[in-house]
Amino acid sequence: MKTRYETVIGLEVHVQLTTATKIFCGCSTAFGQSPNSQTCPVCLGLPGALPVLNREVVNAAIKTGLATNCRIAPYSIFARKNYFYPDLPKGYQISQFELPICEHGWLDISGEEFDPKRVGITRIHMEEDAGKLLHGASAGSLVDLNRACTPLLEVVSEPDMRSAAEAIAYLKQLHQIVVYLGVCDGNLEEGSFRCDANVSVRPVGQVELGTRAELKNLNSFRFIKQAIDFEVERQIELIEEGGKVVQETRLFDPDAGVTRSMRGKEQAHDYRYFPDPDLLPLEVSQDWIDEVRAALPELPGQKRQRYEEDLGLPAYDAAVLAAERPVAEYFEALVAQHNHPKLCSNWVMGEVLAAVKEHDVTIASCPVTPALLAGILKRIEDNTISGKIAKTVFSAIWQSGKSADEVIAEKGLKQVSDSGALDALIDEVIAANPTEVTEYLGGKEKLMGFFVGQVMKASKGKANPGLVNKLLKERLQQKT
Amino acid sequence: MSVPQLTISDLAKQLQEQKTTAMAVTRQSIERINSTDGQLNAFVTRCDDAAFKEAAAADVQLRAGSAGPLTGIPLGLKDIFSTKGVRTTCGSKILDNYVPVYDATVVERLRKQGAVIIGKLNMDEFAMGSSNETSSAGVCRNPWDRNHVPGGSSGGSAVAVAAGQVAAALGTDTGGSIRQPAAHCGVVGLKPTYGRVSRYGVIAYASSLDQVGPITRNVEDCALLLAAIAGYDPRDSTSVDRPVPDYQASLNEGVAGKKIGLPREYFIDGLDPEVKRAVDAAMEVYRGLGAELVPVSLPHTDYSVACYYLIATAEASSNLARYDGVRFGVRHAGAGGLIDMYQQTRSAGFGDEVKRRIMLGTYALSSGYYDAYYLKAQKVRTLIRQDFTRVFAQVDLLLTPVAPTAAFKIGEKTDDPLQMYLSDIFTIPANLAGTCAMSIPCGFDAAGLPIGLQLIGKPFGEGEMLQAARAFEQATDWHTRQPSL
Amino acid sequence: MKITEKDVAYVAGLARLALSPDELTDLTGKMDAMLGYVDKLNQLNTDGIVPTAHAVPMANAFRDDQVVASIGAAAALANAPLGVEDYFQVPRVIE
Numbered sequence A: 001m002k003t004r005y006e007t008v009i010g011l012e013v014h015v016q017l018t019t020a021t022k023i024f025c026g027c028s029t030a031f032g033q034s035p036n037s038q039t040c041p042v043c044l045g046l047p048g049a050l051p052v053l054n055r056e057v058v059n060a061a062i063k064t065g066l067a068t069n070c071r072i073a074p075y076s077i078f079a080r081k082n083y084f085y086p087d088l089p090k091g092y093q094i095s096q097f098e099l100p101i102c103e104h105g106w107l108d109i110s111g112e113e114f115d116p117k118r119v120g121i122t123r124i125h126m127e128e129d130a131g132k133l134l135h136g137a138s139a140g141s142l143v144d145l146n147r148a149c150t151p152l153l154e155v156v157s158e159p160d161m162r163s164a165a166e167a168i169a170y171l172k173q174l175h176q177i178v179v180y181l182g183v184c185d186g187n188l189e190e191g192s193f194r195c196d197a198n199v200s201v202r203p204v205g206q207v208e209l210g211t212r213a214e215l216k217n218l219n220s221f222r223f224i225k226q227a228i229d230f231e232v233e234r235q236i237e238l239i240e241e242g243g244k245v246v247q248e249t250r251l252f253d254p255d256a257g258v259t260r261s262m263r264g265k266e267q268a269h270d271y272r273y274f275p276d277p278d279l280l281p282l283e284v285s286q287d288w289i290d291e292v293r294a295a296l297p298e299l300p301g302q303k304r305q306r307y308e309e310d311l312g313l314p315a316y317d318a319a320v321l322a323a324e325r326p327v328a329e330y331f332e333a334l335v336a337q338h339n340h341p342k343l344c345s346n347w348v349m350g351e352v353l354a355a356v357k358e359h360d361v362t363i364a365s366c367p368v369t370p371a372l373l374a375g376i377l378k379r380i381e382d383n384t385i386s387g388k389i390a391k392t393v394f395s396a397i398w399q400s401g402k403s404a405d406e407v408i409a410e411k412g413l414k415q416v417s418d419s420g421a422l423d424a425l426i427d428e429v430i431a432a433n434p435t436e437v438t439e440y441l442g443g444k445e446k447l448m449g450f451f452v453g454q455v456m457k458a459s460k461g462k463a464n465p466g467l468v469n470k471l472l473k474e475r476l477q478q479k480t
Numbered sequence B: 001m002s003v004p005q006l007t008i009s010d011l012a013k014q015l016q017e018q019k020t021t022a023m024a025v026t027r028q029s030i031e032r033i034n035s036t037d038g039q040l041n042a043f044v045t046r047c048d049d050a051a052f053k054e055a056a057a058a059d060v061q062l063r064a065g066s067a068g069p070l071t072g073i074p075l076g077l078k079d080i081f082s083t084k085g086v087r088t089t090c091g092s093k094i095l096d097n098y099v100p101v102y103d104a105t106v107v108e109r110l111r112k113q114g115a116v117i118i119g120k121l122n123m124d125e126f127a128m129g130s131s132n133e134t135s136s137a138g139v140c141r142n143p144w145d146r147n148h149v150p151g152g153s154s155g156g157s158a159v160a161v162a163a164g165q166v167a168a169a170l171g172t173d174t175g176g177s178i179r180q181p182a183a184h185c186g187v188v189g190l191k192p193t194y195g196r197v198s199r200y201g202v203i204a205y206a207s208s209l210d211q212v213g214p215i216t217r218n219v220e221d222c223a224l225l226l227a228a229i230a231g232y233d234p235r236d237s238t239s240v241d242r243p244v245p246d247y248q249a250s251l252n253e254g255v256a257g258k259k260i261g262l263p264r265e266y267f268i269d270g271l272d273p274e275v276k277r278a279v280d281a282a283m284e285v286y287r288g289l290g291a292e293l294v295p296v297s298l299p300h301t302d303y304s305v306a307c308y309y310l311i312a313t314a315e316a317s318s319n320l321a322r323y324d325g326v327r328f329g330v331r332h333a334g335a336g337g338l339i340d341m342y343q344q345t346r347s348a349g350f351g352d353e354v355k356r357r358i359m360l361g362t363y364a365l366s367s368g369y370y371d372a373y374y375l376k377a378q379k380v381r382t383l384i385r386q387d388f389t390r391v392f393a394q395v396d397l398l399l400t401p402v403a404p405t406a407a408f409k410i411g412e413k414t415d416d417p418l419q420m421y422l423s424d425i426f427t428i429p430a431n432l433a434g435t436c437a438m439s440i441p442c443g444f445d446a447a448g449l450p451i452g453l454q455l456i457g458k459p460f461g462e463g464e465m466l467q468a469a470r471a472f473e474q475a476t477d478w479h480t481r482q483p484s485l
Numbered sequence C: 001m002k003i004t005e006k007d008v009a010y011v012a013g014l015a016r017l018a019l020s021p022d023e024l025t026d027l028t029g030k031m032d033a034m035l036g037y038v039d040k041l042n043q044l045n046t047d048g049i050v051p052t053a054h055a056v057p058m059a060n061a062f063r064d065d066q067v068v069a070s071i072g073a074a075a076a077l078a079n080a081p082l083g084v085e086d087y088f089q090v091p092r093v094i095e
Ligand SMILES: [Mg+2]
Pocket: A095, A127, A154
């Protein structure tokens, strides 16, 4: 039954920007402050107060537009969206309507569950956020306007996605981009990256879109998937039973895993948009666009490609290293000091990320800096230490902040490559394991690993494993 | 001589020569209000105590010799300006208890220059009216005949100046709200070019039309007070970053050789013959002063009122959405929850005229009507602006009546809003075009009510307009007449 | 009639105004007169005319992204009809 229907998904994402101040006033945007402490006449909507646009918000919009292949409008305007709600101080939201700053963009998405495809971005516009409502135990609702007037970008996609998997891939990529650009902290739970999904179904082959439901309250990627899957099934069932999907807003209930109609609780939408007379038109020159473009960081997609093609890394490594900007920056700093990309990749993806996670620090504040790690890698490659001892050195540096050479010297971790010193150890091991020696000589050559291990152990890991191997072979040969 | 007879420049001279003190002047102003305001109702809120404190501070400056032209001068403010710590009602019950936490930019500027703020002046509710009859503080009366309206919406400001309660006042003008009451009360009122004066802290009626301006006893004071409030304000995106010329320095340059346009559409049938006679006489004065009077045409004038009432009400419907009983103002809680609270608060808080305009504006923006009404009006606004651009390529200034009649009787037009709106026909076009315009006294009708002459200047042509006004004033004595109170 | 009582009631809902039956009738008449009057704009052909949103043509007014001290919760709440601790309180919003 399901296969006779096609799912159509369009997404509206509200990206909260990381500017220091609000979009139209100088109040701080810091999260988690005491209620109404970050307010002023402008963001309280007091009589007579007027908005003035934060230039950084425009920069963030241009950055995001460029990174999502949008056309940046040379002329755009702000409009008022009129409706009453206690979290909306002025009785209207300043947004962009007819002439948004960015249009006609796209993102290419890929994943295991679908063929690679291009998702269109209809528009990106700037707007102010509303405040927060609290519904506590008291008879009324409480209003905190600290968040009112904080800057948002609303990114509206075309209805190009055909499954929850595609929607999630699109969202993750958009998320990665805005975090990379540094325009958003990407925190879904705190609401820095909020998604509404327009979901409809239609019989396969039908050209016109089905009636859509707008899903809200989706504050994790998992919920988004659950909500879309539930909604698709609900709509198909409804149609199969002869019913009709109505256009409405539906809230996702994460506990029950279902979407519920908000019908009856909202007024008819007649927002009476008109150009805000308090704000001037925004003109973005080509020079301004070029300036922003020149300062754009390399984006994750570009990095992945470069890591694969120029550094010769496997696709998996490239994806992991490029996924987060601080990881990529660490990796690139490391390669700059130690030009052996695959070894660097192994260490970043292995030891570094594990330690960062274990100690719960950011990679940017990792005490084993790229320079210090390069010092370790150098000593691995010149055989001063083994890969295994290197991990001990890494831990020691994490604690002390000293260089690899200092740690190796202090702890006497230098690899023993002197055959005279190793001979004695080898003799001991051979003497202590006569049965294994006999078996080895009888043809059980796999035991070589056992002997090497024993010698390494006796050397406390410091023996040069290659040399041990060679010397052991020679000595055991002599036994025959 | 006491405050009722004195201009800002006279007072400043006396103060600086230490012939009087700011305290004494403030006391005279307050005494004058005490003795006259019972009949006039110009003041909504008095700030006597604060005024005396400000006067004391002004005296310190005066004694130190660091005083400016406004130091110690008693001024009144239309109750539309946000004044920190001083109740600001905007003539509405919905703001009956509202005490702002910040000063409007113009108020801040006046304070910084040592002016003494005497109080807040009556006005039509949210500046919506032409008669000062819609105020929650009650009708304000014309000092020349107390059965007549003072005009509006800045009625209280014009009355306080005409009656000698303060030396000068600030008003706001969205469709004539400075010029029309100034004309009806026999004082000088100027609406600057849009963007010349900051709107920050001025309670918005129609944001794309509102401008702040001075109401004074003569043109010299008008130039002085305009200079004190004009200039770029980074807190108002629509304020223009352009230097303020020295209006006073060029004030006495005269009008010889100037071309003054007489727009034919302003001399219509509905024009009261006595008003026409006074304006005709003013033309002769200008001719005598060496100006060349040129017939011109502003063909879209007849569409201005319709255009204005769509744009102004649309903007107002949105600007007045913030009066919702949540953060400030008087709340009327209904039993039915949030929406009921909104409806009760707004229905009880707004007067009939405000409701009518909110309704008209909401309708003009609503789904399906935007293009037919709001957008259409914005396009007609372009045609009206183009009229002015074309005419100002030919002439330096325009000369017109301010209003078709002198002040009408209280209650005469309250039942017919459209008739009231139509009385703003001569003042509205300058707001739509964004250019500057002013009203100066040019005579009296047979009943002894003042008549105003309107000069309309080029955008940012306040200096040239003030010169022409000053030339007229020096050739006539209308501005020296005072109502008997 | 350009506008009906039903239209006026709808607009009143958008504007959050409660109108008595008398007010509704009176307003409908007055709005109808006004809309009849503004109809004169349709005498003008405005094809291709760019609408005027700002009388003085300007663009690009910005502020720098610099924090300016807020007024604080006490001042924010100073005029609140109903405040609870540092919050504004409104009748319960059902979501
Ligand atoms: Mg939005």
